[in-house]
Amino acid sequence: MTQLSPLQHYWHTQDYPGGVDHQWEAGVLSCWFRRDGREWSIARDTANRGPEPSPGDAPSPPAGMTWERWAFSYSSPRLEIQPAMPDRPLLVKTLTPLRLPPESRIDFYISIPVSAAFCVHHGDKPTEIARYPTTPLASTWFGSPFGSGLLCYAIKSRAKLSLDEVTDSTHRAICPFRVHNRDKAPLLIESICVQTRHLSVYAGMKRLWTNPVQATFRGADHESQLDYAHEAPPECRQPSLLRPAEAPPATGFLNRTLHFNPFTSNHP
Amino acid sequence: MNFMANVSMPLALLPETRASMQGYLDLGWRVGLFLLIALPLLYLVSGAAHALLRKRLGEHRSVVVRKLIFFLGLTAIAFVTLHHQLGLNLTTFLGAAGIASIAIGFAAQTSLSNVISGVFLYWEKPFELGDIVRVGTTTGVVMAIDLMSVKLRTFDNQFVRLPNETMVKAEVTTISKFPVRRMDLPLVVDFDADPDRVVKILEEIAAENAFALDQPKPLILLREFSESGLQILYGVWFEKTQFIETRNSLMREIRQRFRAEKIAFGWPHRHLSWPDDAFLAHAAESAREAEAPGGKNGDR
Numbered sequence: 001m002t003q004l005s006p007l008q009h010y011w012h013t014q015d016y017p018g019g020v021d022h023q024w025e026a027g028v029l030s031c032w033f034r035r036d037g038r039e040w041s042i043a044r045d046t047a048n049r050g051p052e053p054s055p056g057d058a059p060s061p062p063a064g065m066t067w068e069r070w071a072f073s074y075s076s077p078r079l080e081i082q083p084a085m086p087d088r089p090l091l092v093k094t095l096t097p098l099r100l101p102p103e104s105r106i107d108f109y110i111s112i113p114v115s116a117a118f119c120v121h122h123g124d125k126p127t128e129i130a131r132y133p134t135t136p137l138a139s140t141w142f143g144s145p146f147g148s149g150l151l152c153y154a155i156k157s158r159a160k161l162s163l164d165e166v167t168d169s170t171h172r173a174i175c176p177f178r179v180h181n182r183d184k185a186p187l188l189i190e191s192i193c194v195q196t197r198h199l200s201v202y203a204g205m206k207r208l209w210t211n212p213v214q215a216t217f218r219g220a221d222h223e224s225q226l227d228y229a230h231e232a233p234p235e236c237r238q239p240s241l242l243r244p245a246e247a248p249p250a251t252g253f254l255n256r257t258l259h260f261n262p263f264t265s266n267h268p
Numbered sequence: 269m270n271f272m273a274n275v276s277m278p279l280a281l282l283p284e285t286r287a288s289m290q291g292y293l294d295l296g297w298r299v300g301l302f303l304l305i306a307l308p309l310l311y312l313v314s315g316a317a318h319a320l321l322r323k324r325l326g327e328h329r330s331v332v333v334r335k336l337i338f339f340l341g342l343t344a345i346a347f348v349t350l351h352h353q354l355g356l357n358l359t360t361f362l363g364a365a366g367i368a369s370i371a372i373g374f375a376a377q378t379s380l381s382n383v384i385s386g387v388f389l390y391w392e393k394p395f396e397l398g399d400i401v402r403v404g405t406t407t408g409v410v411m412a413i414d415l416m417s418v419k420l421r422t423f424d425n426q427f428v429r430l431p432n433e434t435m436v437k438a439e440v441t442t443i444s445k446f447p448v449r450r451m452d453l454p455l456v457v458d459f460d461a462d463p464d465r466v467v468k469i470l471e472e473i474a475a476e477n478a479f480a481l482d483q484p485k486p487l488i489l490l491r492e493f494s495e496s497g498l499q500i501l502y503g504v505w506f507e508k509t510q511f512i513e514t515r516n517s518l519m520r521e522i523r524q525r526f527r528a529e530k531i532a533f534g535w536p537h538r539h540l541s542w543p544d545d546a547f548l549a550h551a552a553e554s555a556r557e558a559e560a561p562g563g564k565n566g567d568r
Binding site for chain 2: 140
C-alpha cells in the first residue's frame with residue numbers, strides 16, 4: 001500500500017462511504033462530514049475538539065455543532081479537500097521595517113494559512129459545499145480609513161527573507177514575493193498587501209506553494225507593477241496543482257499594471 | 269300613423285346613431301390598444317434602462333433615470349393619446365395652463381423647493397440607497413430618494429418620509445459612508461487603578477477581539493479625572509457591517525478582564541465627615557441662646 005505523504009494525508013480526493021461520520025483536522029480547524037444518499041452534511045468545530053476516540057472506536061462529532069446540509073440531484077461519494085486561499089487580501093508585516101536601495105531586488109517568503117475547501121465531485125465539475133479557515137485571521141484595514149483602502153486579513157507570521165526561516169506546515173502555503181525597486185529613492189517596506197485571488201496552490205514534496213509574485217515599485221507617484229506567474233515557483237519540486245486561482249492573473253502589459261501599491265496605503 | 273309606424277320611427281334614427289356609436293367604439297378600441305401596448309412597453313424600457321445603468325451609475329442614479337424615463341414616457345403617451353388618438357386640440361388647453369401655472373406656482377412653492385432640493389441631493393450625493401443616515405433624532409436606512417422626498421426605514425421598522433428641503437437644510441449624518449468605523453466606548457475606572465495597566469489590558473482586548481481591526485490601531489485616551497474616577501475613551505475600529513457583534517463582544521470582554529484583573533469601574537464618590545460631640549453641644553447651645561428672649565433673635 002502506497003504511503004501517503006503528509007500533504008496527501010490532508011489534501012486529497014477520495015470516496016467516502018455513506019452513513020458514517022468522518023473527521024478532518026488541520027490547524028485549529030476540526031471538521032465533520034457525512035454522506036446520506038444524495039445529501040452531504042458538514043460542520044466545523046474550531047473551539048472545542050471532540051474527545052480523542054479510543055483505538056477501534058468510530059469517531060463521533062461533538063454535540064451542539066451547526067451542520068450545513070447540501071442536497072444534490074445525484075449521489076456522489078467522491079469528496080475532494082482542497083487548500084484554498086483566504087477570501088480577502090492579506091496584510092503581512094516584515095520582521096522589522098527595511099529599506100531597499102534603488103535598482104535592487106529582494107525576495108520575501110510569505111507563509112499564508114490556507115482554508116480547507118470541501119468539494120463534491122460529479123463529472124468534471126466539483127461543487128464546493130464549504131470552506132473553512134484552518135487558522136482564524138484577524139481583520140485589518142490597508143489604507144486610509146476615510147475611504148480608499150482594502151479590508152484585509154492580517155497574518156501574524158512575518159514575511160521572511162530566507163526559506164530556511166519558514167517552518168514546514170501542511171496547512172500553510174508559501175508565497176514567494178519578489179520586490180524590485182526601480183525608483184531612484186530607497187523603498188521603505190514595512191508591510192505588504194498580497195492579493196490572494198490571483199494565487200494558485202501547488203503541492204510540493206513537503207510544502208504547499210503558491211505561484212510567485214513580482215512587484216516592481218516605480219515611485220510613490222507611479223503605479224506599481226504586479227506580475228503573477230502562471231506556474232509553481234522553482235523552489236517547489238515536483239509541483240502538482242491543487243487549486244487554481246479564483247481569478248487567474250491577466251496577461252498583457254496593460255492588464256498587469258495595476259492601480260495598486262502594495263507597500264503603502266495609497267490604494268485608490 | 270299606425271302603432272307599428274310609431275314604434276318604428278325611433279328605429280329609423282338608428283343608422284346615424286349606429287354610425288356614431290360605431291365610431292366611438294372604434295376610437296375606444298384604438299385608444300385601449302395603444303395604451304395596452306405603450307404602457308407595458310414603457311415599463312420594460314424604464315426597467316431595462318435601470319438594469320443596464322445600475323453598474324455604471326450606481327443604484328441611486330439608475331433609479332432616478334428609470335423614474336425620469338417613466339415620467340417622460342407617460343407624458344408622451346398622454347400627449348399622443350389626447351392629441352392624436354382623441355383629436356383634442358391642446359393649444360387652448362396649454363394656453364389656459366400657462367395662466368394657471370402662475371397661480372399654481374405660488375401655491376406650490378414648497379413642492380418646487382423640494383424638487384429643486386432633490387436635484388441638489390442627486391448631484392451632491394451625500395448618501396445612497398441602502399445607506400444608514402441620521403437626521404435629527406431619526407436614524408434609518410435610505411429606502412428611496414425621490415423627486416420630492418427621501419424615504420427612510422427605521423430599525424424598528426417604521427417608515428419616515430423626509431422632504432428633500434429638510435434633507436438639504438438639516439445636518440445629515442451618513443453613518444455608513446465609509447467602510448470602517450470607530451466605536452468609541454467611554455469607560456470610567458476607579459482612582460486606584462493603574463492607568464498603564466488599564467491601557468495594556470485594553471490593548472490586549474482589542475488584539476484578541478475577533479471583530480476589532482488590527483489597523484487602524486485602537487485609540488485609548490486618558491481623558492480626565494471626574495468625580496467618579498479616571499475617564500478613558502476606548503475607540504476600536506471595526507468593519508461597518510459588524511456594529512452589534514463588535515459592541516457586544518467588547519462590552520463582555522471588558523467586564524470579564526476587569527473582573528479578572530480586579531480593576532474596579534468608577535462610580536460617584538461622596539465623603540461624609542461627621543463632627544464630634546463637643547462641636548455638636550456648642551452648636552446646640554448657640555442655637556438656644558439665639559432663640560431665647562433678649563437674645564439675638566429673641567426681640568423679634
